[in-house]
Amino acid sequence: MFTRLxxxxxxxxxxxxxxxxxxxxxxQAASGARVYFVEDHGLPMLDAAVSFPAGSxxxxxxxVGVANMTFGMLDLGSQxxxxxxxxxxxxxxxxxxxxxxxxxxxxxxxxTLSSAAERDAAxxxxxxxxxxxxxxxxxxxxxxxxxxxxxxxxxxQPESIADKAFAKAVFGVHPYGWRTETxxxxxxxxxxxxxxxxxxxxxxxxxxxxxxxxxxxxxEAIAQQLTANLPEGDADPRIAPVMIRIEPxxxxxxxxxxxxxxxxxxxxxxxxxxDYFPLYVGNYILGGGGFVSRLMNEVREKRGMAYSVYxxxxxxxxxxxxxxxxxxxxxxxxxxxxxxxQTLRAFVDKGVSEKELRAAKQNIIGGFPLRIDxxxxxxxxxxxxxxxxxxxxxxxxxxxxxxxxxxKQIHDAFKRRIDPDALATVIVxxxxxxxxxxxxxxxxxxxxxxxxxxx
Amino acid sequence: MRIRLIxxxxxxxxxxxxxADVYExxxxxxxxxxxxxxxxxxxxxxxxxxxxxxxxxxxGTTGVAHVLEHMMFKGTRKVPVGQFSKIIAAAGGxxxxxxxxxxxxxxxxxxxxxxxxxxxxxxDRMHNLxxxxxxxxxxxxxxxxxxxxxxxxxxxxLMYEKLMAxxxxxxxxxxxxxxxxxxxxxxxxxxxxxxxxxxYAPNNxxxxxxxxxxxxxxxxxxxxxYGGIPAVKLPQRKAVGEATQLGIQRIVVKAPAELPYLIxxxxxxxxxxxxxxxxxxxxxxLAGVLDGNSSARLNKALVRDxxxxxxxxxxxDSVARGPGMFVLEGTPxxxxxxxxxxxxxxxxxxxxxxxxxxxxxxxRVKAQVMAGEVYKRDSVFYQAMQIGQMESDGLSYKDIPxxxxxxxxxxxxxxxxxxxxxxNDDQLTVATLDPQPLSDKPRHTGGASHVH
Numbered sequence: 032m033f034t035r036l037x038x039x040x041x042x043x044x045x046x047x048x049x050x051x052x053x054x055x056x057x058x059q060a061a062s063g064a065r066v067y068f069v070e071d072h073g074l075p076m077l078d079a080a081v082s083f084p085a086g087s088x089x090x091x092x093x094x095v096g097v098a099n100m101t102f103g104m105l106d107l108g109s110q111x112x113x114x115x116x117x118x119x120x121x122x123x124x125x126x127x128x129x130x131x132x133x134x135x136x137x138x139x140x141x142x143t144l145s146s147a148a149e150r151d152a153a154x155x156x157x158x159x160x161x162x163x164x165x166x167x168x169x170x171x172x173x174x175x176x177x178x179x180x181x182x183x184x185x186x187x188q189p190e191s192i193a194d195k196a197f198a199k200a201v202f203g204v205h206p207y208g209w210r211t212e213t214x215x216x217x218x219x220x221x222x223x224x225x226x227x228x229x230x231x232x233x234x235x236x237x238x239x240x241x242x243x244x245x246x247x248x249x250x251e252a253i254a255q256q257l258t259a260n261l262p263e264g265d266a267d268p269r270i271a272p273v274m275i276r277i278e279p280x281x282x283x284x285x286x287x288x289x290x291x292x293x294x295x296x297x298x299x300x301x302x303x304x305x306d307y308f309p310l311y312v313g314n315y316i317l318g319g320g321g322f323v324s325r326l327m328n329e330v331r332e333k334r335g336m337a338y339s340v341y342x343x344x345x346x347x348x349x350x351x352x353x354x355x356x357x358x359x360x361x362x363x364x365x366x367x368x369x370x371x372x373q374t375l376r377a378f379v380d381k382g383v384s385e386k387e388l389r390a391a392k393q394n395i396i397g398g399f400p401l402r403i404d405x406x407x408x409x410x411x412x413x414x415x416x417x418x419x420x421x422x423x424x425x426x427x428x429x430x431x432x433x434x435x436x437x438x439k440q441i442h443d444a445f446k447r448r449i450d451p452d453a454l455a456t457v458i459v460x461x462x463x464x465x466x467x468x469x470x471x472x473x474x475x476x477x478x479x480x481x482x483x484x485x486x
Numbered sequence: 487m488r489i490r491l492i493x494x495x496x497x498x499x500x501x502x503x504x505x506a507d508v509y510e511x512x513x514x515x516x517x518x519x520x521x522x523x524x525x526x527x528x529x530x531x532x533x534x535x536x537x538x539x540x541x542x543x544x545x546g547t548t549g550v551a552h553v554l555e556h557m558m559f560k561g562t563r564k565v566p567v568g569q570f571s572k573i574i575a576a577a578g579g580x581x582x583x584x585x586x587x588x589x590x591x592x593x594x595x596x597x598x599x600x601x602x603x604x605x606x607x608x609x610d611r612m613h614n615l616x617x618x619x620x621x622x623x624x625x626x627x628x629x630x631x632x633x634x635x636x637x638x639x640x641x642x643x644l645m646y647e648k649l650m651a652x653x654x655x656x657x658x659x660x661x662x663x664x665x666x667x668x669x670x671x672x673x674x675x676x677x678x679x680x681x682x683x684x685x686y687a688p689n690n691x692x693x694x695x696x697x698x699x700x701x702x703x704x705x706x707x708x709x710x711x712y713g714g715i716p717a718v719k720l721p722q723r724k725a726v727g728e729a730t731q732l733g734i735q736r737i738v739v740k741a742p743a744e745l746p747y748l749i750x751x752x753x754x755x756x757x758x759x760x761x762x763x764x765x766x767x768x769x770x771x772l773a774g775v776l777d778g779n780s781s782a783r784l785n786k787a788l789v790r791d792x793x794x795x796x797x798x799x800x801x802x803d804s805v806a807r808g809p810g811m812f813v814l815e816g817t818p819x820x821x822x823x824x825x826x827x828x829x830x831x832x833x834x835x836x837x838x839x840x841x842x843x844x845x846x847x848x849x850r851v852k853a854q855v856m857a858g859e860v861y862k863r864d865s866v867f868y869q870a871m872q873i874g875q876m877e878s879d880g881l882s883y884k885d886i887p888x889x890x891x892x893x894x895x896x897x898x899x900x901x902x903x904x905x906x907x908x909x910n911d912d913q914l915t916v917a918t919l920d921p922q923p924l925s926d927k928p929r930h931t932g933g934a935s936h937v938h
Binding site for chain 2 (some may be wrong): 051073074075076114115116117118119121122123124125126127142143144149173176177179180181183184186187188189285286287288289290320321322323328331332333334335336337338339358359360390393394395396397398399400401403404405406407
């Protein structure tokens with residue numbers, strides 16, 4: 032009787048609003064892992080994600096790259112399953128394993144049919160990868176060689192060169208600013224992976240997200256199955272604070288490409304920052320709103336100077352970057368750079384108009400249903416809500432929080448957070464005129480990426 | 487045996503699902519409207535597919551299909567420049583467009599209540615586009631920037647462009663979708679307008695609406711917004727093709743990079759008759775056997791066991807208006823050459839031609855195909871894409887379940903037969919990237935790092 036009433040209530044709720052959000056169930060597994068579950072039987076499939084505070088931000092000096100390598104080898108051999116077994120068995124049942132790795136988070140995802148045979152087999156493989164990785168030494172050597180080669184390749188490509196210089200300029204010696212070097216990879220030993228794994232992949236810091244065609248009872252068993260035998264793990268799940276204020280800098284790095292790749296920015300905000308919504312909505316107006324942002328309008332629509340120009344905040348456990356980026360032919364790099372600077376300065380100084388704010392809200396609120404229109408997207412929200420311990424009502428509150436943002440809040444938040452006079456700027460592929468006088472970079476390894484192009 | 491039974495059961499279930507909830511109607515002016523109902527979320531996507539892509543272009547104006555795609559956002563008499571995107575944004579929508587060899591498509595994703603608005607805007611620009619010189623002159627620069635970014639400064643894209651230009655000497659796939667830079671530089675607003683007037687017409691388009699909609703309501707709205715647009719006499723499409731290649735072709739591309747790279751492309755058929763053809767299905771299976779998962783043949787042999795390559799891949803697309811290619815690619819490990827990778831790939835192909843594929847391997851690929859059919863239903867956008875692409879590329883959305891059934895019925899013998907037929911040096915084009923240093927300092931060799 033109770034269930035019947037409940038489902039009628041849910042039905043009415045869903046019918047009364049177009050913005051019905053998924054009902055998130057949350058509990059702690061016996062293992063200690065936090066679980067976030069949405070039950071949905073619309074499609075015969077299950078999506079799962081298990082995340083740990085074990086991203087590259089948890090690397091320590093002298094052992095850079097260990098977090099990434101540990102994560103990368105989770106599915107390359109576990110107790111009783113070789114790397115080929117893992118890949119083959121997943122393929123045999125049409126299951127797909129994916130990964131989420133960033134400075135904060137290391138997580139494996141799984142998509143499988145929900146029919147019992149396929150689902151059980153897929154979850155068993157995921158459980159093995161998470162709980163019994165072997166980090167075989169021969170495979171480590173092979174993966175090191177592959178990674179070194181790909182690092183060397185990226186050191187020749189303007190986008191990667193720019194990213195690396197930018198990260199260092201924005202974050203200095205903070206782990207968010209580190210990019211793995213070939214020498215770091217060469218040093219990695221199997222024992223480093225073992226140690227990192229045992230310290231950081233513990234159940235008490237694990238977040239399990241489950242979305243799809245299973246019941247609550249099944250979800251409880253699955254969450255426990257995936258986390259019951261994780262290491263004890265005593266690593267601090269917090270990342271050191273980021274220095275918010277940086278000195279202005281500008282690096283010009285030669286490259287033979289026809290375009291300059293420009294990045295500009297500063298440390299931005301953390302995921303739980305109270306300015307999150309004003310900055311998010313404000314940034315939509317500045318450079319986040321696709322074809323209708325100010326940057327797009329100034330640089331592309333009015334002048335045809337770039338195909339893509341954007342700005343965004345990357346909210347992380349600690350403040351991630353606020354970043355503006357574009358690519359433009361070298362001859363007009365300086366012109367577009369000053370245009371972007373002007374646009375940003377005007378934005379920070381004068382704020383946004385009521386009309387712009389209204390348009391931004393219309394898009395973000397009106398487009399809210401598109402954010403949760405698939406199991407995949409809902410799974411991603413579950414992971415983020417769990418990982419950053421956002422309120423369970425995050426999705427329910429989202430549109431109201433956007434609605435409440437005022438022009439004054441945006442102006443105020445940007446003024447406090449973004450100082451147009453204290454930005455890190457990186458230009459890879461410098462205009463010919465100053466190709467010879469390219470200033471040395473503040474960061475050591477970068478200058479070797481190329482010199483004296485365009486002769 | 488058990489697995490086989492499950493797969494058949496799934497197949498039956500999915501085949502019926504794939505056809506369910508799809509409705510079609512052709513308006514009096516020739517516009518075909520296809521509706522895929524999917525009520526999981528209160529959203530919809532509108533896609534208009536024009537059956538004209540870069541393969542319909544003429545020498546001297548390559549890239550015009552793509553330039554016109556950009557210009558489609560530049561205003562009509564009713565909706566001035568910039569307004570299209572603003573109105574969609576204000577409705578909470580996301581929008582964009584894409585051009586390929588075979589077609590050009592425009593889409594908006596919106597809440598289900600916004601269909602009329604999306605149709606009003608999209609139908610308006612189907613026949614009322616303004617081609618202002620001022621806007622064209624700015625936008626053509628954007629396209630040049632796009633070309634620099636996508637192709638000129640990207641060694642692998644550049645190589646792919648040269649490969650296509652070599653493998654196809656007669657067929658228009660010879661030309662890149664974005665166009666040659668000189669053609670973009672010389673393009674005029676009149677070229678773009680001419681393209682628009684030639685190909686943008688209801689009788690050369692398919693409208694696909696997917697999502698939380700009712701087909702009958704969609705048809706009524708489509709009639710209201712698109713029904714009055716006059717049909718146009720389309721230019722005659724001359725048959726194009728590619729004569730048989732007369733021997734192996736090799737090209738080298740030099741570009742700033744660290745690692746060499748190899749692409750091997752064999753001419754291959756594409757799907758013409760979904761029911762009768764078998765080779766394209768066998769080729770899809772062949773690609774899966776070689777590269778369907780990380781323990782599939784190529785990765786296992788070249789990357790994991792022999793450690794000749796740091797990456798390998800296989801590509802084949804059975805759906806296209808033009809001819810197809812069966813493509814293999816790889817990046818050598820440090821200390822290995824593109825020649826080593828080529829030899830190792832050839833060795834795997836020879837093994838396959840000689841000994842065929844195992845039942846397990848084939849079954850594994852089929853299991854992935856079937857699961858993929860379930861997973862695709864998680865994306866309304868992708869379901870609409872698949873319908874639009876089939877309709878634009880000479881097939882029908884009704885062929886989607888046929889293809890699924892045919893893929894499941896491919897035999898190991900067919901995979902071996904098709905491999906034997908297409909793995910033929912005379913039909914092969916090989917492109918290699920010769921990486922160039924960023925500066926004139928000498929290249930380092932061997933495994934030592936040059937960074938520290």
